[in-house]
Amino acid sequence: MPESETILVLGIGNLLWADEGFGIRAAEEFVRRYEPHERVTVLDGGTQGLYLLPHVQAASHLLVFDAIDYGLEPGTMKVVLDDEVPSFMGAKKMSLHQTGFQDVLAAAQLTGQAPRHLVLIGVQPVELSDYGGSLREPVRAQIGPAVDLAAEWLERWGVTLCGRASDEEPAMATRALDMDAYEAGRPSEAEASRKGDPRFLPGGST
């Protein structure tokens, strides 16, 4: 890839919603594992939807981590490329204002500034409706392999990453949202009702 081109590694989802946090946690692990590289931006995109557009427009290569409903066995990881990506990211609305990431990609195209290469590393979630919860075991187990895969893609795009040398652990967000602190500080179920509207969340409490 030419010198002027840049890669965006983007984690999306909502870390307050159990496996919805996969994308963010994978991006965090990516930052933890590798030294920063001048041509790579790693971003915790949250559920920012259309607000992510400027970052997407700026990248020639886009790699996305997300929890995706592939209809596969929970915890299954699957990689989707280029033109196939939008259809996998269309069903689920995130934000801004219930924009799907598909719409963000469409808007990038409409403005003539879409990334040329797209890789989606998605994991089939186990649980999305546990508010305040964290990743389920099968999804958590895919963080490492997902980051491995991402590094392989970057290698293919001509960027070789170096492992972190220093002991100091970098944080993407504030420490309060680190997976350990987030999980340890969770109030008990008796104190904090965890389920949503049963019409939308089958099996939810009433």
Next chain:
Amino acid sequence: MAAYATQGYVLDDTGKRVVVDPITRIEGHLRIEVNVDDQNVIRNAVSTGTMWRGLEVILKNRDPRDAWAFVERICGVCTGVHALASVRCVENALGIAIPKNGNTIRNLMHATLYAQDHLVHFYHLHALDWVDVVSALSADPKATSELAQSISKWPKSSPGYFRDVHSRLKKFVESGQLGPFANAYWGSKAYKLPPEANLMAVAHYLEALDFQKEIVKIQTIFGGKNPHPNWMVGGMPCSINVNETGAVGAINMERLNMVSRIVNQTIDFIDNVYIPDLLAIASFYKTWTYGGGISAQNLLCYGEFPSIPNDDSNNSLAMPRGAILGGDLGTIHEVNLNDLEQIQEFVDHSWYEYDTAGKGLHPYEGVTNPKFDPGPNIKGTRTAIDQVDEKAKYSWVKAPRFKGQPMEVGPLARYVLGYAMGKPEFKEPVDKVLTDLGLPLTAIFSTLGRTAARGLEASWAAHKMREYTDELIATIASGDTACANVDKWEPSTWAKQARGYGYCEAPRGALGHWINIENGRIANYQCIVPTTWNASPRGKDGEIGAYEASLLNTPMEDPEQPLEILRTIHSFDPCLACATHVMSPDGRELTSVKVR
């Protein structure tokens, strides 16, 4: 039900029922049900938040200094405003005073958010209720250029420019992948703009998308990163070092100059693109006078942009605090977020329960106990509701009240309050718009008035960005570089028990956070978000909230194409993710419209 009267409206649910679920291009899930009479005029309106919100409970026992980081994640739109309300409520509870730069930087970031949010709302969410994208394809680029040049000096206005936009749009539409333009009612008779005005608006839709690139840099510079900028109890987590060059993260002259440049671009774009577009579009919809709802009666503002740090009285607030009740613009009611009798939430028609029915609770005493009970008269089943029962509980949104009254919050409330208080910076632009369009003051109490107030406010905020940037540079130049006060950072310095409120005027309206701190931990946390006010379900006496009232008496061109409902609801800039809850696992993409 027979018809019943409340707040000057008559509600009649005997006609055809139209169910729109979900309302698209908003944050979160909102369902609207209306009954129309045989002339297709809306005679009953029901607003239902369809997802449960449990943010408050997941904060229990956490460190109050971390609350902002959690509330920033409630949704993708309101990150900064929740963070601001959160740090303010902790500071209020613990008596922490922030330094001048902390205040100025917060004001600057918040004004920037106003400009960006209003811009995105107008072009990317709301404009499509007024602008027919498909009609733009039949526009003549040369005539579009003449139109654009007649209303603004904005340089991108040549026939060649619009020809290029036209061909890009054509290619995009022909690709069959409509993206952000999908699921709309193109071709509806409710669209009134000529093709050239539609093409001009589409061109500016694209320019506004690109403009975001610049404006987000301000949040990045002061918040350290974007999305999800950093906040801090006690001030802002910025370090200022004007003599440094290229220091990572520090704010130096180079960065301040960049901010200054972006501020100028923001003012230019809003005053020369957004405002002229708004007026041009409004001129074609002058006769569409619907959507006022309760805005001519009850309006509430917490105020915003303190010019004096730590002072939220009206001596300090650039955007005033106050309430108007019963349409009496001559009396401004004082608003006190600490007064247990003023702001209360009721759950008589919401899927929660309190110990005592019919009671209202101030957020300090607030409880969030979900109780899903759809009522005896629903149609469909408990798990697949075809029609809600508005005489029973019917929404996950609570019903907040000010002195027992439902209130409208947001840009229109702020502008009417500023107008009523005789503040020239609010009154003069309103009078000018009304004069230019040849409309009386009462015309402001409408969907269009709400949309116009938002535009004027975007311009106001852009000019405030300049003021705050200059203020920051001047304070730094005087040698004062402190951004935060950490005297009370350690919990050992706190009272064993403390409580406080955090006010904020979010772009979409009054936002309040209330906190109880016990032994250094969060004992109770409650938020009342703007959309909770506006999307409020009925109260115990059947009184209606802002959304429901705003839809009444609106004629629909075609109930199968509920464009008028979208237009009015969008004018409030709803954010149901905060008012109710985030996403449904399947996230149904297509709005279903059912007419019975």
